[in-house]
Amino acid sequence: MVNIMNLSVNIAGVKFANPVTVASGTFSDAWDMKNIKQLGALIPKTVMLNAQAGNPPPRIVETPSGMVNAIGIENDGIDAFITQKLPIYAKMGVPVIVSISGKTDEEFVIMAQKLNACPSVALIELNLSCPNLKHKMLVAQDAEATARIVALVKKVVNKPIIAKLSPNVTSIADIASAAEQAGADAVSMVNTFQAMVIDVEKQKSKIGNFTGGLSGPAIRPIAVNMVYQTAQKIKIPIIGMGGIANADDALQFIMAGATMVAVGTMSFIEPDTALQVLNGIKAYMRAKKINDIRALIGFLK
Numbered sequence: 001m002v003n004i005m006n007l008s009v010n011i012a013g014v015k016f017a018n019p020v021t022v023a024s025g026t027f028s029d030a031w032d033m034k035n036i037k038q039l040g041a042l043i044p045k046t047v048m049l050n051a052q053a054g055n056p057p058p059r060i061v062e063t064p065s066g067m068v069n070a071i072g073i074e075n076d077g078i079d080a081f082i083t084q085k086l087p088i089y090a091k092m093g094v095p096v097i098v099s100i101s102g103k104t105d106e107e108f109v110i111m112a113q114k115l116n117a118c119p120s121v122a123l124i125e126l127n128l129s130c131p132n133l134k135h136k137m138l139v140a141q142d143a144e145a146t147a148r149i150v151a152l153v154k155k156v157v158n159k160p161i162i163a164k165l166s167p168n169v170t171s172i173a174d175i176a177s178a179a180e181q182a183g184a185d186a187v188s189m190v191n192t193f194q195a196m197v198i199d200v201e202k203q204k205s206k207i208g209n210f211t212g213g214l215s216g217p218a219i220r221p222i223a224v225n226m227v228y229q230t231a232q233k234i235k236i237p238i239i240g241m242g243g244i245a246n247a248d249d250a251l252q253f254i255m256a257g258a259t260m261v262a263v264g265t266m267s268f269i270e271p272d273t274a275l276q277v278l279n280g281i282k283a284y285m286r287a288k289k290i291n292d293i294r295a296l297i298g299f300l301k
Ligand SMILES: Cc1cc2nc3c(=O)[nH]c(=O)nc-3n(C[C@H](O)[C@H](O)[C@H](O)COP(=O)(O)O)c2cc1C
Pocket: 023, 024, 025, 026, 045, 046, 067, 069, 071, 073, 099, 127, 164, 190, 191, 192, 214, 215, 216, 217, 219, 241, 242, 243, 244, 262, 263, 264, 265, 266
């Protein structure tokens, strides 16, 4: 008897061949990556309405089991993205999830409308780890602002939308719940943890922007717990990330409740990490005689 293994997952009607993707901002422009077609989806770096140069260097510093970055969303703006980069992503044969961030509510709406008109965009991810100008905090630190932006975007698009959440909150599950109630089709979590590294000899920050965000294996157990807590509270799918280095790590997120997983920082160490994660998940399922990845999603209660 042939043992057919199902790795495909579904988010808001969009089918992904498998649950493994790469986290926004961590894999260059992807067309350098080998075997990219094997991944479940692609999430390019966050795009903004207008081009911006990003933060002064140094932008990244290595820390124990991780890194602190403050890139500052260097990007060419949404129009250049749509005309120059999107056609290349569209040819890769993998669903493309486009990540956007606005400086105002209106900017989110304008960008979402532009992407809604692009057939090659499968889903739109709202990177809500941007300042909420009204309150000088991140949008994703404010349940009301999160819900307001999700609802505004939802009104003008017919593509599914994902809210990317910040872990720098008291209860990420509450923010996820606000996003769900406002109409989000999925949540993506976690973004980086606010962090700083001081050069004691030079008596200054090691990051040009002064502070940055911590990512990599150092954050993994916290991120897994956040996915688990959130999965107990919401019904929409979760895209889980935070320090995934191998299949075991990815399976922790899946068992905690993630429908998809994204590899971020570890791609800097080994560009093929995401593919190794995928192959490792297949090997695990084969060894455990599990025919359908969906049997593992939220397995741990
Ligand atoms: C260098 C770098 C750049 C990033 N840029 C973005 C970005 O543009 N948009 C975004 O939503 N997240 C961005 N992130 C966050 C990652 O997508 C991911 O949420 C986070 O790093 C946790 O996953 P990891 O530990 O596997 O890297 C960035 C992370 C790093 C390390």
